[in-house]
Amino acid sequence: MNQTSKNDNPNWWREAIIYQVYPRSFLDTNGDGVGDLAGITDRLDYIAGLGVDIVWLSPFFKSPMKDFGYDIEDYCDVDPLFGNLGDFDRLVAKAHSLGLKIMIDQVMSHTADTHAWFNESRKSRDNPKSDWYVWADPLPDGCPPNNWLSVFGGSAWQWDTRRKQYYMHNFLVSQPQLNFHNPEVQQAHLDAQRFWLERGVDGVRMDACVFHFHDRQLRSNPPALVRDTSTVTDVNPYGMQAHLYDKTQPENIAFLQRVRAQLDEFGAVSIGEVSSDDALEQMAEYTEGGDKLHMAYSFNLLTPVHTAAHIRTQVEEFNERVKDGWASWSVSNHDAIRVATRWSDGKPTPALAKLVLAMQLTLKGTPCLYQGEELGLEEADVPFELLQDPYGITFWPEFKGRDGCRTPMPWQASAPQAGFTSGQPWLPVAGPHAAVAVDRQDSDPDSPLNFARRFIAWRRTMPQLTRGEIVFFDAPEPVLALRRDVDGMDGVLAAFNLGPEPVSFDWAEAAQARALDTLGLPGSAAASRVTLPPYGAWLGSVPANAE
DSSP states (O other): OOSOOTTTOTTGGGGOOEEEEOGGGTOOSSSSSSOOHHHHHHTHHHHHHHTOOEEEEOOOEEOOOTTTTSSOSEEEEEOTTTOOHHHHHHHHHHHHHTTOEEEEEEEOSBOOTTSHHHHHHTTOSSSTTTTSBOEEOOOTTSOOSSOOBOTTSSBSEEEETTTTEEEEOSSOTTSOBBOTTSHHHHHHHHHHHHHHHTTTOOEEEEETGGGSOOOTTOOOOOBOSSOOOSSSOTTOGGGGBOOSSSSOOTTHHHHHHHHHHHHHHHTOEEEEEEOSTTHHHHHHHHHGGGSSOSEEEESTTSSSOOOHHHHHHHHHHHHHHOSSOOBEEESOOTTSOOHHHHTTTTOOOHHHHHHHHHHHTTSSSEEEEETTGGGTOOOOOOOGGGOOOHHHHHHTTTOOOSGGGSSOOOOOTTSGGGGSOSSOOSSOOOHHHHTTOHHHHHTOTTSHHHHHHHHHHHHHTOHHHHHOEEEEEOOOTTEEEEEEEOTTSOEEEEEEEOSSSOEEEEOGGGGGOEEOOOTTOOOEEETTEEEEOTTOEEEEEEOTTOO
């Protein structure tokens, strides 16, 4: 088993590692160019071999795929593109046999416009589901009811000729917003969630969980005092508003409590995606008290900014704002430029890949790794004519969208399409990715993949890193220096050089430390002098009573 059982340790998820799988791009077994559930099942041994605990599956539900599964047409069925319910059941059974937990992606705030609920809702203003979505009359001049914007560009309102009203969409026009003020909508989602929990699902990732509720009065948002560039590109006008009324409404707390109560029936865990003007505040609010989300993550480490001060601020401010909640720190996912490119000024190296993974696994919180991070994959360059992401197509060329982080996993360096498919892949396999495919890294003891395996296994033996408290120290940029402590055990010091130039600095605490086996991370300490090469790190052990 890769993890302590839920029964033995109710907080096992705090010590776990999450691995995100983007099904479309993991492994295709039927030659149609799109990854499938059978492909994930086939590679569960690989995932288990990394030493992770939870496999988060991005959406595989029935969908028109205009937003590649984040536009759901049927919450209780598998899209034929990925397989069927039998394939899902086999995936869960094999995962459990390997000691892995399965987490599904719950997209609750909106549906596809092909969903039966929306088809009924838009027919009239008085049908049984007429109030299941957010509808509003136009202003006297015919304009939308307020200034709310879509994350994907333009107004958040779309005119519907059937009802002669506008409907709200926070994302694509084809993703109408559900009306969570209607208790029937909440119950429908709880019922759908129970369907999967009864099939053996161990957890849920709640997509866009700050978007569930809207302001009943439909008040316009004021201008942002500070433009938000953490969740949207700086060419997107969405960041110009302070989003006071179109999301993060107080009614969401009670709904999350209902979700948690149902999850607790099954011993299942939850993680929420938080994208708001004050993401740390929402993370704290949504995880404290033990009756809402188990953990939450934001986009605050998914930005190009990667100074030591920025990372320290995110962790420290979260810990200051919440006493009993829990964070999950992500540095890559299916919505962000891959960290190997984003944090290297476009010059990714294996050393950086190892450094970032070690740093992420040393912070206090549950790490969430995105497929390919263990390989050090860089952002793929997808030409405009091959783009699939509507977000990128809208904001091209200043913003190229999310396709570059969603290209297929490379399994075999010399195989056609790097072993991902026998057909034509839905997105091109990046040339640089084939060179660092799994089979090539498998045979290289110094590869990022083998480093990831070793570091994850070593972390499991270090309670200080899985559940210890965290304290940061002042150090010259770009060095992140910290200490992790568990009562009655020696403390662990860690220093990470986040830059491409060598750094040497005095750290008094290091004088009392003995070096730990850092599994190949270059760095050293002599007395109180710590020396770190480019993208180097040093870890040491200090006596429990050392100050």
